[in-house]
Amino acid sequence: MGIKLSLHQLKEKFKGNMFAPAFNAFHTFLYTPNDVTKGGTHIKAADDLKRTMNMVILSLVPCLLFGIFNAGYQHYAAVDLANGIIREASFLGNFITLENFLLGSTKVLPLVIVSYVVGLTVEFIFAVIKGHEVEEGYLVTGMLVPLIVPVDLPLWMLAVAVIFGVIIGKEVFGGTGMNILNPALTIRAFLFFAYPTWMSGDKVWVHQAVERTGTAEAISGETILGMHAQNIPIEIYDLSDMFIGFIPGSVGETSKILIILGALFLIFTKIGSWRIMLSTIAGALFMGLIFNQVVDLGWITETSKFYGLMSVPFWEHLLIGSILFGAVFMATDPVTAAQTLKGKWIYGFLIGFISIMIRVFNPAYPEGVFLAILLMNVFAPTIDHYVIQSNIKNRLNRIKIKIS
Amino acid sequence: MQRIKTPFNFILPTMSKDIIVKKGLNINLVGDASKTLEISKNSKYYSLYPDDFHGVFPKLTIKVDQKVKAGDVLFFDKNNEEVKFVSPVSGKITEIQRGERRRIVSIKILADKKIEYKNLGKLDAKADKNKIIDYFLNSGLWPFIKQRPYDVIADHKISPKSIFISGFSSAPLSADLDFISKGYEDKIQTAINFLSKLTKGEIHMSVRKNSNSELSNLNNITIHNVSGPHPSGNVGTLINKVSPVNKGEVVWTISLQDLILIGSVIESGKFSAERIIALVGSSIENPRYIKTIIGSQISKILDKGIQDNNRIISGNVLTGKQISIKGNLDYYSNTVSVIPEGNDYDLFGWTRPIFDKISTSRALTFSWLFPNKKFSLNTNTNGEHRAFVITGAYEKVFPLDIYPMRILKACMYKDLEEMEALGMYEVAPEDFALTEFICISKQPHQEIIRKGLDLMKKELG
Numbered sequence: 083m084g085i086k087l088s089l090h091q092l093k094e095k096f097k098g099n100m101f102a103p104a105f106n107a108f109h110t111f112l113y114t115p116n117d118v119t120k121g122g123t124h125i126k127a128a129d130d131l132k133r134t135m136n137m138v139i140l141s142l143v144p145c146l147l148f149g150i151f152n153a154g155y156q157h158y159a160a161v162d163l164a165n166g167i168i169r170e171a172s173f174l175g176n177f178i179t180l181e182n183f184l185l186g187s188t189k190v191l192p193l194v195i196v197s198y199v200v201g202l203t204v205e206f207i208f209a210v211i212k213g214h215e216v217e218e219g220y221l222v223t224g225m226l227v228p229l230i231v232p233v234d235l236p237l238w239m240l241a242v243a244v245i246f247g248v249i250i251g252k253e254v255f256g257g258t259g260m261n262i263l264n265p266a267l268t269i270r271a272f273l274f275f276a277y278p279t280w281m282s283g284d285k286v287w288v289h290q291a292v293e294r295t296g297t298a299e300a301i302s303g304e305t306i307l308g309m310h311a312q313n314i315p316i317e318i319y320d321l322s323d324m325f326i327g328f329i330p331g332s333v334g335e336t337s338k339i340l341i342i343l344g345a346l347f348l349i350f351t352k353i354g355s356w357r358i359m360l361s362t363i364a365g366a367l368f369m370g371l372i373f374n375q376v377v378d379l380g381w382i383t384e385t386s387k388f389y390g391l392m393s394v395p396f397w398e399h400l401l402i403g404s405i406l407f408g409a410v411f412m413a414t415d416p417v418t419a420a421q422t423l424k425g426k427w428i429y430g431f432l433i434g435f436i437s438i439m440i441r442v443f444n445p446a447y448p449e450g451v452f453l454a455i456l457l458m459n460v461f462a463p464t465i466d467h468y469v470i471q472s473n474i475k476n477r478l479n480r481i482k483i484k485i486s
Numbered sequence: 487m488q489r490i491k492t493p494f495n496f497i498l499p500t501m502s503k504d505i506i507v508k509k510g511l512n513i514n515l516v517g518d519a520s521k522t523l524e525i526s527k528n529s530k531y532y533s534l535y536p537d538d539f540h541g542v543f544p545k546l547t548i549k550v551d552q553k554v555k556a557g558d559v560l561f562f563d564k565n566n567e568e569v570k571f572v573s574p575v576s577g578k579i580t581e582i583q584r585g586e587r588r589r590i591v592s593i594k595i596l597a598d599k600k601i602e603y604k605n606l607g608k609l610d611a612k613a614d615k616n617k618i619i620d621y622f623l624n625s626g627l628w629p630f631i632k633q634r635p636y637d638v639i640a641d642h643k644i645s646p647k648s649i650f651i652s653g654f655s656s657a658p659l660s661a662d663l664d665f666i667s668k669g670y671e672d673k674i675q676t677a678i679n680f681l682s683k684l685t686k687g688e689i690h691m692s693v694r695k696n697s698n699s700e701l702s703n704l705n706n707i708t709i710h711n712v713s714g715p716h717p718s719g720n721v722g723t724l725i726n727k728v729s730p731v732n733k734g735e736v737v738w739t740i741s742l743q744d745l746i747l748i749g750s751v752i753e754s755g756k757f758s759a760e761r762i763i764a765l766v767g768s769s770i771e772n773p774r775y776i777k778t779i780i781g782s783q784i785s786k787i788l789d790k791g792i793q794d795n796n797r798i799i800s801g802n803v804l805t806g807k808q809i810s811i812k813g814n815l816d817y818y819s820n821t822v823s824v825i826p827e828g829n830d831y832d833l834f835g836w837t838r839p840i841f842d843k844i845s846t847s848r849a850l851t852f853s854w855l856f857p858n859k860k861f862s863l864n865t866n867t868n869g870e871h872r873a874f875v876i877t878g879a880y881e882k883v884f885p886l887d888i889y890p891m892r893i894l895k896a897c898m899y900k901d902l903e904e905m906e907a908l909g910m911y912e913v914a915p916e917d918f919a920l921t922e923f924i925c926i927s928k929q930p931h932q933e934i935i936r937k938g939l940d941l942m943k944k945e946l947g
Contacts, residue, residue, distance in 0.1 A: 086831050110870060114835025118828050118865040122932045124803045127924045128843035128851045130869020132836035134876060134926055137849045217872055259873025351849045355878060421877040421891065470889055474907045481732045
């Protein structure tokens with residue numbers, strides 16, 4: 083009781099002060115405020131934005147934990163491979179180990195901390211300048227960012243990118259709820275175009291692969307996607323590795339099973355849009371199928387540089403790269419996605435379709451999911467516009483029918 | 487309208503008037519009124535709040551200390567001088583309370599022990615349209631007729647395409663209209679007979695499907711059997727499903743309890759402002775029905791011992807008006823709700839599992855497990871005001887063929903053309919009560935729509 087009362091008195095003291103938003107952000111983290119309804123409905127449903135955002139964070143926690151272990155595992159597996167030992171991944175045997183955890187957490191946790199500290203600081207500054215409350219949008223963005231970058235990304239780069247992403251991607255549009263582009267993907271896009279050597283290639287995906295390049299202890303840091311793009315046959319990873327996530331890649335997006343569990347949680351809590359998830363997957367499968375047909379018809383031969391990715395069975399596209407993570411956690415961001423039900427189907431389908439198209443045709447960088455989502459973010463308002471136009475036309479037609 | 491396929495593969499509309507509302511939400515709360523009727527204690531004072539009549543600029547015709555009879559004109563609308571507002575009781579005007587810029591806040595009347603009525607005359611069954619309108623205007627009955635677009639008192643110079651009446655209420659803790667209209671069917675019929683001369687179209691009334699409502703036996707009226715969750719009982723839902731308001735059209739809406747009042751004035755020539763209200767809410771020990779008079783003191787209606795930390799609402803918990811214990815019943819309500827205030831902090835309220843509040847999500851909120859449980863909700867906002875973020879949730883509780891978030895945003899950035907195109911002529915603030923209730927961003931939907939309607943009325947007429 084003591085804390086509640088003294089915090090209440092502090093809140094009254096800070097009222098109207100420029101630091102009130104900062105204080106309230108901490109206060110409301112502990113206590114849901116004592117605000118009562120004024121005008122309008124006298125009662126309100128239980129949910130608020132904090133609760134909603136919190137659910138998304140909860141759904142990401144398994145991916146983060148897996149990512150920590152995987153960061154360690156992939157490093158040691160790559161070292162073994164360089165010494166000629168091919169590891170057979172086993173979840174309890176050589177994956178959930180203290181060794182993997184220690185290495186992984188020293189690499190991944192700093193990414194999480196930098197992402198949150200830098201991003202929330204920017205949010206606090208803007209809240210104080212504009213005199214509004216600190217909105218919860220960044221709580222999810224801050225969690226997503228470390229999961230979609232390579233494990234060895236220098237922290238200062240991440241900090242610069244987060245500042246850029248939050249200011250240019252969100253605050254200049256008016257803050258949470260007003261942005262056009264997904265902030266987490268804006269941050270990733272900034273990293274990709276500003277520091278391409280740290281964001282793509284065959285080295286960055288495994289810890290120390292870059293450092294050891296050219297030395298006697300060199301290890302591989304290549305992803306499955308990269309191997310397909312170079313027409314290298316996949317030998318050391320089987321389908322169950324891809325599904326469970328024992329493969330190199332961005333920190334949190336390798337485990338398909340945990341992404342699916344997260345998706346089911348979001349759908350069950352009615353927070354994520356199953357329409358967008360489903361249609362994104364449908365779009366990806368459709369594009370993959372087209373490419374399979376192209377290969378089957380013999381229009382593309384083994385000498386083509388597109389052969390590797392085009393001949394990947396269409397369903398296997400879902401197991402490699404970040405299409406599934408993008409479909410579940412990125413495309414569904416309600417602010418930047420299409421907002422109408424019909425629009426969501428179209429928006430999702432095009433994301434999946436374009437993702438696989440970019441994946442296959444982009445020679446420099448074989449993953450297209452983040453570009454596809456950003457592209458469709460830009461077109462989401464247009465999709466909604468045409469969906470709503472039909473509602474408006476129906477309304478006008480009602481009058482025409484009357485007159486005639 | 488149902489459609490059946492004939493053997494010839496033509497599609498013929500049938501005359502069955504069933505409406506099924508699929509989208510919506512029933513909010514089950516503790517404190518529903520039991521079906522017992524009690525006569526309230528007589529109020530000493532009666533008050534009228536001109537604010538009850540949205541958009542009316544009152545011009546007083548009485549002074550302090552003047553004696554009035556029930557049915558005497560107290561004020562008229564400056565913008566529409568024929569629309570007169572009358573006293574619900576006889577007595578002496580004791581106070582005219584004014585707010586900033588001399589705006590009239592309330593007119594207080596010290597009531598006589600026995601109410602004296604002004605003789606308004608009876609309306610002849612053969613009266614023509616103009617005569618009926620004049621009678622309504624002069625007897626203070628006109629303010630009970632509302633119109634869409636804009637959800638304001640109807641413009642008597644424009645004939646409506648049809649008239650809509652809701653014959654049942656689906657809002658949480660609202661009066662059972664079958665109960666409050668029991669025994670008054672003839673008065674309702676009288677009112678309907680005269681009103682039907684004021685429109686070229688039909689009078690539509692909704693009743694709950696399979697409810698055996700006596701109202702289904704009314705003549706001169708089209709009955710629609712409506713099923714589904716709240717807002718199935720809102721008149722706005724009925725309008726949208728039967729014949730949505732197009733640009734340039736006007737429909738009227740009248741609530742059932744006002745039809746009873748209209749009918750009894752027409753039959754007796756006396757403005758008897760009696761009204762049965764439901765006294766409901768989890769803070770009421772014995773929720774029940776009470777017969778009282780418009781403008782009565784709330785303290786005479788409530789039981790003794792209502793604790794301080796409660797909210798008294800004239801109307802239902804979604805659309806009513808907050809009033810103080812010293813306040814009076816408003817002009818239109820048939821419900822007084824009393825619920826606890828929620829002015830307390832909740833430790834980790836944003837993340838802990840919630841069992842005792844209603845939610846449409848399953849975000850560690852468990853009301854979905856108990857579809858029939860009655861909740862005792864307080865007035866806490868359960869979170870702070872935020873920008874619109876979540877999409878797709880409003881549509882699940884909003885049965886009108888309108889994009890709710892779009893139209894709200896159009897109102898916020900005041901794009902008149904877009905507001906018109908998206909369907910503002912069809913809506914009233916109460917249609918957005920449910921979306922406001924479930925809004926995780928805690929946006930004031932009804933206020934946004936009200937301001938939007940006011941803006942349109944001002945700019946487009």
